[in-house]
Amino acid sequence: MARPRKPLLSRERIVDAASALVDAEGLEAVSTRRLAAGLGVSGPSLYNHFRNKDEILDAVADTVSAQVDLSMFEDGRDWRTALHDWAVSYRAALRAHPNIVPVLAQGPGRRPAGLRLADAVFGAMVEAGWPPAQATHIGALMRYFITGSALGSFAGGFVDDEAAYNPADYPHLGQAHLLAERRQQVDEGAFETGLKALIDGLAVQYEQLARA
Template identity: 80%
Template sequence: MARPRKPLLSRERIVSTALALADEEGPQAVSTRRLAAELGVSGPSLYNHFRTKDEILDAVADTVVSQVDLSMFDGDRDWREALTAWARSYRAALAAHPNIVPFLAQGPGRRPAGLRMADAVFGGMVDAGWPPAHATRIGALMRYFVTGSALGSFARGFVDDATAYDPADYPHLGQAHLLAERQHSVDEGAFDTGLRALVDGLAVQFAALAGTEDRPLA
């Protein structure tokens, strides 16, 4: 019998299948037994590509991060514009795969795409004139903000039932039952409001560093 022209199994196929499972059912659905069944292979064959389930999830998380645009840090774009554009791209990538966000939020570890992103953000801030310690804090701050915003929907947490918000108990929630149907505008508006507040606040700090010993020459 002739050998198949394409291998039955590859890292890319394993990762894409694991990501689909995580998107549909959560990371807990990603087991070697389940993946083998979905891929139509024997369980041990997965170990030719990954040693553990956590390695598979690491690769899944890194695949999501690899979708984030980092090109804004390549040129002489104003750091505020670059940080804003990157944060929006970062959130879009995470929001498309919310189930993997808790695992991804643990940090880049040894994940190549995650490390490239950390390097690009840190380098972009230092090149703009931020002291290295401040650049590190900015990267951490933005990761907290973006991953938190991608974990879930504030608006979807309210039920579409006006009787749930008795004015005797909740005098200021008379319109709360409308939030669920306005989920996109509420959540996107909240993200944009927070992002502007963060970047504007950082700009104030950046200006305050001018002329101090903590700030290197830009």
């Protein structure tokens, strides 16, 4: 009886395996040796598809960028609504894969999906009437804000031990021990508050440009 053939190694299989490893254990867990072992192939066979570990992580990062919805820049939404809806989609993608955020925070490099994302945001802002320099600043500002919000949890940074917040030392942190259990509510609320403040501030600048 013929032995079952192993699935052919492909970029997609390598990226899927690396993505699962990053999600489960973080960036430091990824090595070409470990990936090859998990895929049931020899280490050198990976180099037929990627030159090194960094290229693999770039590909993993790009699969996350590809999950971000960009349709709001093409369906007639005004720039404020489009920017808000895109930011929510972008953050959702990063929150689903927080361990890859440090790679994404370095910028798009040569990654196709990352470059399409940057192109869509910049193009939409310019088409809305923002000068190119300001459109660049908006893209940078939004990336700082969104990636920063996905790197960690504000609420999760507080312990749920009431004794840790002695009122003699921290008179305003009497309820801080409750933050951890309300992590999602606090973090989502903070993101929406910050996003609204950013877009409202940009709207003021936009009106000033129109009057200039």
